[in-house]
Amino acid sequence: MKYHVLSWSLWALAAVLPALMTRNPLYLVIVLLAVSLSYVQRERRDGAPWRVFLRAGLFFWALTIPFNALFVHAGDRVIFSLPQQWPLIGGPITVEAVVYGLVSGLALFTVLLVFTTYNAQVSHHELLRYTPGFLYQAGLVTSISITFVPQMLSSAQEIREAQAVRGHRFRKLRDMLPLFVPLLTTGLERAVQLAESMESRGFGGNLAPISWRQELVRRLATVLGLISLSAGLFLSAYFREESGFGWALAVTGAVMLLLVFGAQGSRVQRSRYGRPRWDGADTLVAIASGVVIAVFAGIKGLAPMELVYYPYPPFSLTPGFNPLLGGVLLLLALPAIVREAVSVRTSASPPGPGVTRVAGAER
C-alpha cells in the first residue's frame, strides 16, 4: 500500500526535522529505527539503486569518525597522542572527538535514510501534480533528468565495454574520447526521441489567450521586477546606510516577478489526473507527523537546550533523554505499523460479506 503523496511528504518532513535539529544519539537512533521500519517495507522493484545510495551513506558515516578524531583535538579523555609536529593531525586523539564523529555520521545517515525511504515510495509525477503551475515544466524536466541518470550510467557501461573489447585501453584523459562522444550522441538521440514523444502528446500546448494589453502589462512587470530586484540587491550590498531601502526594493521586485510567473503559470491549461486517495491511514499519519513537527518546532523555540548534545567539555559525554520527546519520535513508526496491519488483514481474510476492511485497504 502507498500513502497519499501529501501525507507521505509530511511524514518525511517530520522525520528529517529531528535529524537536522539534534545530534543527541538517543533521539537519532529512535528516528533511524522508526524510519528503517518503513524502508524495509518499500517495494522491492527498484531496490538496487537505493542500496547503493545507502552503502555510500555508510561509507561517509565511517569516514566522519576518523576525520573528526584526527582533526579535532578537544576533550579530556585521551586515547593516544600523535606527535605535535605533524601538521593538522598532530595532537591528542580523544574519546569525545570519536563520539562526536560517530554522532555526526549518524545524523547524516539518518537524513539519507529518510530521503531514500521517501523516494522509494513516492511517485515523482504525483508530487509534480502538487507543484504550482509555473513550476510544472521545470519540475517535469527535473524528474525526467533524474530518470536519465541511471540510463546514462548503463549506456556508459555498455560503451566502455564495447570499446574495451575493440582493444581500446582507457589510460589518459584523451583515451576517454571514444567513451564521451558515443555517450553524448546516444544521450542526445534519446533526448530528441523523448521530445518528439512529448510534443506528439500535446505537451506544452494550450496557453489561454490574453489580450495585447495584458501582454504589455506582463512584459512591463517582468522588466520592472528585474530592475527593482537587482537595484535593491546592489543598494543593500554596497551602500550600508541605504540597506533598509535596498532590501525593501529587492523584496518588491521579487514579489512582482513571482506574481508574473504565477499569472503566466495559470495560463497553462492543464488538468491533473489523480484519484482522491486520501483515507483514514493518511489522516493518522498526517496527524502523527504534525505532532512531531509541532513538538520539535516548539522545543526549538522555547527550550532549545533540550535538543543540544555536545560531548566536549564542559558538556557531558552522556546524552540527556526526555522520555516525552522519545515517545513523540516513536510516532514516526506509525506508517510502517499501519501498513503492516493492513497487509496482514488483507492477506489473512479475503474481503467478503461480514468482513470489515481496514482503512486504506481499498487501494
Place this chain on the structure above:
Amino acid sequence: MIEFRDVTYAYPESDSPVLENLSLRVEEGEFVLVIGPSGAGKSTLLRCLNGLVPHFYGGRFGGELRVAGRDPVVAEPRGMSRVVGLVFQDPEAQFVVDTVEDELAFAMENHDLSPLLMRKRVEEVLDQLNIAHLRGRAVSTLSGGEKQRVAIGSVLTLSPKVLVLDEPTSQLDPQAAEEVLTTLQKLNADLGLTVILSEHRLERVVQYADRVVYLPGAGQRPVIGPPEDVLRRVELTPPLASLAKELGWDEIPLTIKAGRRQVGRSALVSRLASSPSPALLEQEDRADTTGSSQIVDVEDAWFSYNGREALRGVNLSVHQGEVVALMGRNGSGKTTLLKQIVGLLHPKRGSVRVCGLDTSDADVHRMASHVGYVPQNPGTLLFADTVREELEFTLGSHSLPKDGYGDVVESLELGPHIERYPRDLSVGERQRVALAAILVANPEVILLDEPTRGLDYMQKAALARFLQDQKGSGCSVVMATHDVELAAVCADRVVILGDGEVVVDGPVREVMAGSMVFSPQIGKLFGDPRFLTVEDVLRVMGRT
C-alpha cells in the same frame, strides 16, 4: 482520412528531397503498411502525419497534406495530437512518467481534460489493450511487449482517429512483437481505427494490411496497392512471397495457410519428393565441423546479476568455421553468454575457454585480439569523424598497421562511405561500419548481438553472404538473434536458451524442423528439415 497531394520534403542541409511528389489517399479504418529499404523516407512519411515534419525538424515542405480535415503543417504536432497518435521504435525512450497509469494520463493532462473523463478513458484503454494488471507498475519494470502496449495506450487515451507506428516491433522478440501486432489488428478491426505502420519484417505483419506503400527511395515513385500486388512488384519480399514469385504461382500467399493451399495446388510436395536429390541435401551447405578444432568451450557456466541467475550451468562448444545461432526470449541469457565468451563477464562457477585461453585469467585486451564482439547498438562503438578513422582506431588499438583495412572495406561494400561521418549513415550502413570496425582486427571468433535489428531484406541477405564468407575463411561465428530467417540461411547449429539454460542444441535443420516458434516461413510451409530457405527448394528443383 489522409490525403497527400504532391508532397515533397527535404531535411535542412540536404540537397535531395526524401519525399518527392508523393500522392496517397488513405480511407478511414484502413490498415496501411509502409515498407521500403532503410533510409527511403518511411519515418519521414509517418512524421508528416502529425506535423513533426516539418515542425520539429525544419527543412523544406511542399505540396498539400490533410489528416482528418486538418493541415498538420498549420496545426503543429500539439494541435494534431488529438487526431493522430504516434508511437515510436524504442519503447524506453518515449516514456515521460514513472508509472503506467500516469503515463496513460499524460497526454490528457496536457489537453486539460476533466478528471472524470480522464478516469473513464484510462479504464477503457487499460481494458482495450489488456493491460489492466499493469496499472500500478513502474514502466521500467515492464517487458518490451508490455512497454510498447503501454506506449500505444498513452496515445489512445486522446481517442485519435489515426494510429501511426514507426517500426514498433523492431526491438522486440518474436513473441512480444506478436503481442503488439495482434493488439493493433484488434484496434483496427474493433474500433475502426486507421492504422499506419512501418515495418521491416514483413512476414510478421503483411497479412494484416489492407494496402502496402512501398517507398523505393532515391527519388523513385512509390508503389501503392493491395499487399499481393505490391509484393509481386518489389524485390523486398518475405521468403514465402519470394518462393511464390520464383515458382511463378498465380497468387502470392501472405500466410503459411495460404501458402500450403498453393503448395497443394501445384503438387509441389510430390515433385520435391520425387526429385533426384534428397540425399544430396544431407551433405550440402551446412558444415560438419565435428572434426575441426574446438575454438570456444563453455563448461557448466553459472552467472548471476544482483542475485538474479542469468546463466545456469550452460554448456556450449563452437568449432572452427562454424556458425552458431543463439536464440530464445529476451532475457533468456543470450547477451550474457556472449559477454562471457568475450571475457567481459566471468562465470561464477564453471569455465569458459576461448582459443585456448581461460577467460577468467586473460584480460579483456588479450581476449580482444582473438574475439570480435559487435554489440546490439552500433552507436556504442562509433565516435570518429569518418569511417576511415573508425577503422584506423581499431587497428591502432591492436597495434596493427593502420592501412590494413582494404579487404574488410571491400567485402562490406563500405568503399563509397569511407570518408563519411558514421552517424550520418543509414541503420544498415552503420551496422556494417560497426562490423568492419571489429573485423579489421581479424578475430578468430566473431560474436554478434542482434545483428539484423533495423535491417531490410537486402541488407540481411548481404550480411548472410558476408558471414558465409567469414565461415569459409575459417572464422567461427556466434550470433544472438531473434531472426529465424537469418539463422535458417546461414547457421550450422542452433542453440536455444530458456531462463539461463540450454534447452536445445543441435544442427539447424533438425532444430528448426521440430520447432513451432523457431522455424522460418519455408520450414513451416513444408515441415521438412530439407527445406528451410527458398534456396533449398530451388536447389532440389534444380533451379539454381
